[in-house]
Amino acid sequence: MQVVNLQSAKLFSPEKLKKNLLFQTDRLMCDLYCLEPGQGQKPHLHTDSDKVYIVLEGEGRFRVGGEEAKLAPQMGVLAPAGLEHGVQNDGPGRLTLLVVMAPKPPPMIPTL
Amino acid sequence: MQVVNLQSAKLFSPEKLKKNLLFQTDRLMCDLYCLEPGQGQKPHLHTDSDKVYIVLEGEGRFRVGGEEAKLAPQMGVLAPAGLEHGVQNDGPGRLTLLVVMAPKPPPMIPTL
Numbered sequence: 474m475q476v477v478n479l480q481s482a483k484l485f486s487p488e489k490l491k492k493n494l495l496f497q498t499d500r501l502m503c504d505l506y507c508l509e510p511g512q513g514q515k516p517h518l519h520t521d522s523d524k525v526y527i528v529l530e531g532e533g534r535f536r537v538g539g540e541e542a543k544l545a546p547q548m549g550v551l552a553p554a555g556l557e558h559g560v561q562n563d564g565p566g567r568l569t570l571l572v573v574m575a576p577k578p579p580p581m582i583p584t585l
Numbered sequence: 586m587q588v589v590n591l592q593s594a595k596l597f598s599p600e601k602l603k604k605n606l607l608f609q610t611d612r613l614m615c616d617l618y619c620l621e622p623g624q625g626q627k628p629h630l631h632t633d634s635d636k637v638y639i640v641l642e643g644e645g646r647f648r649v650g651g652e653e654a655k656l657a658p659q660m661g662v663l664a665p666a667g668l669e670h671g672v673q674n675d676g677p678g679r680l681t682l683l684v685v686m687a688p689k690p691p692p693m694i695p696t697l
Contacts, residue, residue: 474649475649476656476660548590549615550588573615576612
């Protein structure tokens with residue numbers, strides 16, 4: 474029985490956004506993204522995978538398909554396959570995100 | 586841009602576990618499961634979809650593939666395709682779960 478503890482998985486990097494893998498199968502990938510203030514994920518897209526972001530802690534400025542929204546804890550956003558998306562932590566606090574992609578994607582295509 | 590607020594989506598039913606849909610695509614289904622004390626999801630399986638449960642509030646007794654574990658907030662468990670799984674809220678508090686399935690499944694097969 475594959476159990477994870479998000480508190481234990483919550484690791485940050487001083488250099489860049491840290492993706493902490495929680496679960497991975499052929500059908501999905503579930504990560505805990507940890508972003509220090511000033512860190513972000515550049516806009517990119519996945520041609521064949523959908524992504525869900527759920528904010529657990531902090532505030533994130535999300536961009537999906539040219540639209541932008543600031544999301545607080547207990548808010549989520551969908552980035553469907555083919556739509557450019559990214560997230561930025563403008564601070565002042567740390568940002569922790571639960572991220573699920575389905576299916577598990579091949580390497581991403583940077584668009585900026 | 587499809588944004589959801591988990592606090593607004595958190596609805597319970599006095600009769601049975603309430604599944605509140607957050608996002609749905611062909612590739613994934615993301616729900617907020619709300620369980621009053623005593624409510625549960627009977628063991629069942631999906632032949633071609635994986636499922637991730639993340640506990641947001643309360644405590645749940647999870648069963649996956651014949652194993653059982655009690656999970657607290659910020660813990661998660663994977664129920665891979667083909668493995669029987671279920672969850673029970675033994676109380677005393679309410680139980681709220683973020684649940685992602687990939688891909689979006691056909692109707693479930695009860696096994697008990």
